[in-house]
Amino acid sequence: MRYLVLADIHGNWPALEAVLQAAPPFDRVLFLGDAVGYYPDGDRVLDFLLEVGAEGVLGNHDAWLLALEQLPVEGPVLEILAWQRKRLSRRHLDYLASWPWQKEVEGALLVHGSPCDPFTYLDDLAPAREAFACTEKELVLHGHTHLAGAFLALEGPRLWVRHQAFPQGGELLLSPKVRALVNPGSVGQPRDGVPGAAFLLWEGRKLEFFRVDYPLNRVEARLLEEGFPLWLLERLKVGQ
Known part of the structure; x- marks a missing residue:
């Protein structure tokens, strides 16, 4: 089974559309959270995920949207x-509400942030070590940081952990003794200094990272049309 793995789309429909046009053939879609937030087209993103029957987990922006009645609506986010x-x-909201915090697919764990806490950022070796201690799974697929890459762990006298970034794409083959926390990067708002939409293809122990360009003027047009702040566009230009 070949999976298209997506994370952190954040309502950026032009970015998702570019991913779908560029992606090699795949069998199913896995989504690691944050369909909504930042960009205007959360409804179109959810329509796509519903249409393809994507298996998803809840992200922090998804959870905040569902809980808005209990939150003070302050600040742009x-x-x-x-x-x-x-x-x-109502169909969109019910679909979002149906997503669990964690999900298992073919022995891999899907979570937005960390296996310890879906709101924790796996952005350094210390939280990565804690994450490996929170699960026995060999492969964890996560998002949240918007950084394409993988933390790799090898058991020994102590847990050996290193990080490998894939901001420009690339291939990762996991050996049988290695455990991994893998982030496909963000479709809608990369933060690793490389513009473009990031995604991942996963098949067995092979993971292929991709980064695809798309016309940012389409995002700009939607931001202007809906009166969204243009700093959202500036972030896309620099991949931050």
Whole structure:
């Protein structure tokens, strides 16, 4: 089975569309959270995930949108989520609410942040070590940091952990004794200094990272059309 693995789309439909046009053939879609937030087209993103029957887990922006009635709507992040929620159907909301915090697929664990806590960022060796201690799974697929790469662990007298970044794409073959925390990078808002939409193809112990360009003027047009702040576009230009 070959999986298209997506994370952190954040309502950026032009980015997702570019991924779908560039992706090699795949069998199923796995989604690692944060369909909504930041960019205007959360509804279109959810339509796609529903259409293909994607198996997803809840991200922090997804959870915040669902819990807006219990949150003070202050600051641009929650204001955007409140704007998006008004445009989502009951079908969209029920679909979001059906996502678990964690899910197992073919022996791999899907989670937005860390196996210890879905809101924890796996952005350094210390939280990565803690994450490996929180699960016995050989492969964890996660998002949240918007950084394409993998933490690799090898058991010995002590746990040996290193990080390998894939901002420009590349291939990772996992040996039988290695455990991995793998992040495909963000479709909608990369933060590793490389513009473009990131995604991953996973098949067995082979993981292929991709980064694809797309016309940012389409994002700009949507931001202007809906009155969204243009700093969102500036982030995309520099991959931050």
